[in-house]
Amino acid sequence: MTNAADPPAFGARAYPPGRSRDLTARLRAAGCVFAEEEAALLIEHADDSEALEAMVSRRVCGEPLELVLGWAELSSVRVHVAPGVFVPRRRSVLLVELTTDLIEAGGSLLDLGCGTGAIAAAVRHHVPGVRTWAVDVDPDAVRCARRNLPGARVLQGDLYAPLPAGLRFDVVVANAPYVPTAEIARMPPEAREHEHLVALDGGPDGLDVHRRVIAGAPERLTRSGTLLVETSAAQATAAAALMADAGLLTRVVRDEAIGATAVVGRAHG
Known part of the structure; x- marks a missing residue:
């Protein structure tokens, strides 16, 4: 650990x-x-x-336990957490495992909507030498991720917007908000009262941010690069269709043990 x-x-x-x-x-x-x-x-x-x-x-x-302690753990890696910033959930271990299987030392990784930077931090722990970029629209998240990702390029902005033109990645991993707006009120108080809305609200069907993540991915992936997106089981089919429409070879991965679902899209150039 x-x-x-x-x-x-x-x-x-x-x-x-x-x-x-x-x-x-x-x-x-x-x-x-x-x-x-x-x-x-x-x-x-x-x-x-x-x-x-x-x-x-x-x-x-x-108050969430992670904020009280000052840290959260994902895939055996502890990261600093801060008020308002999305706290890593155990189900994101699936994204970490899929990413570590896909990337090698020297490969390039973009953690999009990075929050604390926990996913990238865990990947870097398991695969040292990964060249890492991370982006989040929330300045509090960016400050937190910079602390957890020393040596990485952590930028503030809307999805791909702050990245240099032409920069491409072997893996883009996104735990973007996917809770439908109407469901926010039903979330546990620990989340809805202590995490910024921008980290939770995925729009009417929960896929508003995913649509933009997926639409922009082909221009940011290397010739055989891969996009991984965490979603719910109910949204997986729709998210997979969006990836297929974007020209990606798509599959859905489910881990029942931790209640996690990821949609994976690979470029083929």
Whole structure:
């Protein structure tokens, strides 16, 4: 596991089991499904008992665990997270695995709509030497990704717009927003109240951003380059049709174990 920093000393010291059970009970009462695991993480990463109480209070009030801890983990890599920035979900491991299978050291990667930069960070961890670019429209996300992707080119702007003309990539990976606008209100409060709307809202059918990602991909892929897009199972057929219309050889990949769906389109020149 790659850690941003060594764990604080407080968590390494003995913590009274009774207190730990109390914390677990408070978290469970607040609706935390994995209360015992969360209590253990908070205890481990608090500097002292006062800091622990502050962290528990923030979590009980509904703040995402990742923001309380200051980091999230994707594919065994920890990345810094910041308020308002999309928190990496476990299902994006599928994008990481597909990308690492496709790219080699020295290959070029674009993480489009990068958020924290977690996908690119995980790929770089598994395949050192990948030449990495990342783009996000949200300045908070860009600042966060720059911290997580040292040495990469991280740009602020709308999709491909800030990239130099003519620049092409072996792999473009996009975890663009794909929640239909009407579904935003039904999302867990941790997401809709703590992540910027621009990172969630995919328009009426959830595919507004995907349409633009896919339409612009042929001009940004190398002759045998590949576009990977995370989507929902319900949207996969429509997203695959968009890729086929753009001239890409298309397949849908589903990982039932983590509830993940990706649409993959390969250029053929």
